[in-house]
Amino acid sequence: AQTVTQSQPEMSVQEAETVTLSCTYDTSESDYYLFWYKQPPSRQMILVIRQEAYKQQNATENRFSVNFQKAAKSFSLKISDSQLGDAAMYFCAYRSLRYMRFGAGTRLTVKP
């Protein structure tokens, strides 16, 4: 079964600093996508970044970038120049044709 593991229940970062959230996954499928979602206190799930498994190049969206290591089944999220508005729960997610699985989440606190 596909599983997604986020080993950091909580992380903290100083405003303007950089933080990396970890995610590993387990799968035997070859065609899949990986996502990072942000869930602020409003509970609205917001897509932060996506990575297609067939692409070797790491995805980047403004201050957000990923380090995708397919062989190691690792998919970490780097947030640069952290802002107060980045404070939220972050979920790593795996999506194939049949399944979508989420990690347990990492609560990110941003200190002013």
Added chain:
Amino acid sequence: KAGVTQTPRYLIKTRGQQVTLSCSPISGHRSVSWYQQTPGQGLQFLFEYFSETQRNKGNFPGRFSGRQFSNSRSEMNVSTLELGDSALYLCASRDLGDYEQYFGPGTRLTVT
């Protein structure tokens, strides 16, 4: 385009009752998925519908059911409610061929 909408946003029910939640996908999206989010179990996949047919199903008891209408709107039904069914129920829609999902704001169900 309008986003995914869910109604109602909040609901309080009593054990043993049944409940129906509604989800309207983004215009043009034909796939609708449902998720349950609880503090203990995290985000869990319930089922996915496409063209009025259930395509994928998570590991939930038969008390949880759903359907999709010809306009792609979807409903989720939970019968014989239990205290453990208290959760945030999220709906997400996607375009076929696209792995990316867009989430609604959720329905907060409280069972007393």
